[in-house]
Amino acid sequence: MSDWSFEESGKAGTALSNYTLTAGTAMRALAATHTKAGSLSRLDMLPDFGSELALFTLNLSAQSGNLMDIGMGTMPAHIIVENLLTVQFASSSLQNYLFPVAFPAGQTLYGRNQGPTQGNLGPEVEVRVFSRGLASFPIAGSIVRSYGVVTSAATRGTAIDPGAVANVKSAWVQLGILTERGIYINAGCYSSAGVADQPAWLLDIGIGPAGSEVVLLPNLPFSYQFNDRVVQHVHGPFPINLPTGTRLAARLQCDSGKAGSRELDIAAFVTS
Amino acid sequence: MSNWSLADSSRYFSIGTADYSSGGSVVADRAVNVKGSLTELTAATPFDTDLCWVHLHSHGTILSGSGTYNFALVDILAGPQNSEQVIIPNLPQRRGIQAGNILHSYYLPLSISQGTRLTARSQSSFGNQTTRVSMTLGANGLAPGSGYTKVVTYNINEATSRPTNIVTAGLGSKGAWVQVGVTTSVTRAFLVVRWGWNNSSTLASADLFYDIGIGPSGSERILIPDLHHTTIGANGACNPVLGPFPANLPVGTRIAARGQGSSGTVPGGIVVIGLA
Numbered sequence: 441m442s443d444w445s446f447e448e449s450g451k452a453g454t455a456l457s458n459y460t461l462t463a464g465t466a467m468r469a470l471a472a473t474h475t476k477a478g479s480l481s482r483l484d485m486l487p488d489f490g491s492e493l494a495l496f497t498l499n500l501s502a503q504s505g506n507l508m509d510i511g512m513g514t515m516p517a518h519i520i521v522e523n524l525l526t527v528q529f530a531s532s533s534l535q536n537y538l539f540p541v542a543f544p545a546g547q548t549l550y551g552r553n554q555g556p557t558q559g560n561l562g563p564e565v566e567v568r569v570f571s572r573g574l575a576s577f578p579i580a581g582s583i584v585r586s587y588g589v590v591t592s593a594a595t596r597g598t599a600i601d602p603g604a605v606a607n608v609k610s611a612w613v614q615l616g617i618l619t620e621r622g623i624y625i626n627a628g629c630y631s632s633a634g635v636a637d638q639p640a641w642l643l644d645i646g647i648g649p650a651g652s653e654v655v656l657l658p659n660l661p662f663s664y665q666f667n668d669r670v671v672q673h674v675h676g677p678f679p680i681n682l683p684t685g686t687r688l689a690a691r692l693q694c695d696s697g698k699a700g701s702r703e704l705d706i707a708a709f710v711t712s
Numbered sequence: 713m714s715n716w717s718l719a720d721s722s723r724y725f726s727i728g729t730a731d732y733s734s735g736g737s738v739v740a741d742r743a744v745n746v747k748g749s750l751t752e753l754t755a756a757t758p759f760d761t762d763l764c765w766v767h768l769h770s771h772g773t774i775l776s777g778s779g780t781y782n783f784a785l786v787d788i789l790a791g792p793q794n795s796e797q798v799i800i801p802n803l804p805q806r807r808g809i810q811a812g813n814i815l816h817s818y819y820l821p822l823s824i825s826q827g828t829r830l831t832a833r834s835q836s837s838f839g840n841q842t843t844r845v846s847m848t849l850g851a852n853g854l855a856p857g858s859g860y861t862k863v864v865t866y867n868i869n870e871a872t873s874r875p876t877n878i879v880t881a882g883l884g885s886k887g888a889w890v891q892v893g894v895t896t897s898v899t900r901a902f903l904v905v906r907w908g909w910n911n912s913s914t915l916a917s918a919d920l921f922y923d924i925g926i927g928p929s930g931s932e933r934i935l936i937p938d939l940h941h942t943t944i945g946a947n948g949a950c951n952p953v954l955g956p957f958p959a960n961l962p963v964g965t966r967i968a969a970r971g972q973g974s975s976g977t978v979p980g981g982i983v984v985i986g987l988a
Contacts, residue, residue, distance in 0.1 A: 454937055459921070459938070461974060493958065534942045568937075570958055656724065658729075659846065661729070661815060661817075662815065678763070
C-alpha cells in the first residue's frame with residue numbers, strides 16, 4: 441500500500457458554476473448607476489471543506505466597468521473580497537483573481553455588484569477553492585481589501601497617464617493607505633478604451649510617503665490584446681509584509697506616447 | 713518607534729525589462745521547432761530569492777495570414793556562459809495569429825541563489841520569431857520559502873512545439889479524458905495552461921470548463937474540477953495561466969484532462985507545469 445494518499449493532496453471545489461451552460465452566476469448592477477446595493481444577495485454554498493486559496497473568475501460580456509463584492513456568513517454577510525474589477529470591450533472578457541484567503545467549510549456566499557448602467561447584467565462570477573495540502577503559499581489571510589478603486593460616480597480604477605514620451609515612468613499616483621496589515625498584494629491594469637493599437641506597459645507598485653516612494657514591485661508587464669481590444673490582467677499574489685498605514689502608490693510607463701492608447705486604470709488588492 | 717521595518721517586507725526586482733517598455737528582453741527562435749540561442753536576462757541576481765515569476769510577451773509578433781498558428785516554448789537557464797542548465801523548461805507561449813499582444817505570466821516559486829546568471833531561449837512552431845521575456849524575482853520577508861527546486865512541464869512535444877490536443881464536448885457534458893503526462897517528480901503544486909489551438913479564423917468564441925484528473929486510464933478521479941477558460945474568436949484564450957494549485961502527487965501519477973464547451977467542440981491543449 442502506498443504511504444501516499446490522494447486525500448493528502450489539496451482538495452478543490454467550486455461554487456457558482458453553471459455546468460449546464462458552461463458559465464458562472466450572473467449578478468446584476470443593482471440600485472443606481474455606479475452604486476452598490478446596501479446589502480448583499482445570497483449566491484451559493486461553498487464546498488464542505490475549509491480552504492486557504494481561492495480563485496475568483498469573473499466573465500463580463502457587456503457593460504464594461506463593474507465592481508463586485510463577495511461576502512460570507514449569515515445575513516448581514518460580511519465582505520471578504522471587495523471591489524473585484526472587470527472590464528470588457530468587444531467580446532466576453534474573463535478575469536481571474538487568485539487570493540490566498542481562507543474560507544471555512546460550507547459557508548454561504550453573498551455578493552453585490554455596481555456598474556455603469558442601472559439594473560443591467562454584470563459579470564458572471566465563479567469561485568474555486570483549494571485546501572492547501574502542502575502549501576503553495578506560506579500563509580492564508582482572511583480578507584481582501586481593494587486600493588485605487590473608484591466607486592463613487594464611476595466604476596473603475598485609478599487612472600494613470602504615462603505621458604507623451606514613450607518608455608518613461610510617470611509620476612507616482614497614490615492608490616491608498618493600508619487599513620490593515622498586508623501579507624499579499626495583487627496588482628491589476630485595466631482599459632476598455634477599445635483603441636486599435638498595440639501598446640504595452642510596465643507598472644511599478646511603490647510604498648512610502650509622497651515624494652519618498654520606494655519601489656516594492658518593479659516593472660510588472662501588461663499588454664493590450666488586439667482582437668478583444670482590452671487590457672485586463674492582474675499579477676500576483678505577491679507575498680508582502682506591510683503594516684497598517686502604509687501608503688501604496690503606482691507609476692506607469694508605456695511604449696506608445698499616443699493619447700487615447702497609453703492610459704490605464706490601476707487597482708491593487710491586498711490580502712490581510 | 714514601530715516594531716515593523718520595511719526591510720522585513722518581501723523584496724523584489726525585475727530582470728529583462730530595462731530596454732523596452734513592453735516588458736522583456738528579445739529572445740529569438742531559430743528554424744521551426746529548434747531551440748534558439750541564449751539571451752542573458754541578468755549577469756547576476758542581487759540577492760537570494762525564493763519567489764519567481766516568468767513573463768512571456770508576444771508584443772510585436774505579427775504573423776500574416778488567417779489560419780496561421782504559432783506556438784512557442786521558452787526555457788529559463790541558470791549558470792555561467794557555456795555551462796547553463798535549464799531550470800524552467802518549455803513554458804508555453806501562444807503568439808498572435810494577427811497583430812496582437814499576448815501576455816503569459818507564470819508564478820514558479822523556485823529558490824535561486826544570489827549571483828546567479830539567468831538566460832532564456834525559445835523555439836516555436838513557426839520559426840524565426842521573437843518572444844519578450846522578463847522575470848520578477850523576490851525574497852519572502854517573514855514567511856518561509858517554498859522549497860520548490862524543480863519545474864517539470866507535462867504535455868509538451870518539443871518536436872512540434874505543441875501540446876496534445878484535447879477536444880471539449882459540447883454543452884452540459886465533459887469530453888473524454890486525455891492523458892497530459894505521468895509525473896516524473898513528486899509534484900507539490902502545479903499550474904494549468906490552456907493553450908489555444910485556434911488555427912481557424914471561423915472558430916466561435918466559447919467558454920470552456922476543464923477538469924484536471926489523476927489515476928489510470930478509465931479510472932480517473934477529478935483533482936480540480938471545472939477550471940474556466942475562454943476563447944475569443946480565432947485569437948485564443950484570455951488569461952490562460954492558472955495556479956499554482958496545491959497538490960501532493962507521487963512519482964508515476966498519471967495526469968489527465970477533459971473539457972466541455974459552451975459552443976460545441978473546441979480544440980485546445982492543456983499543459984500542466986509541476987513544481988517539485
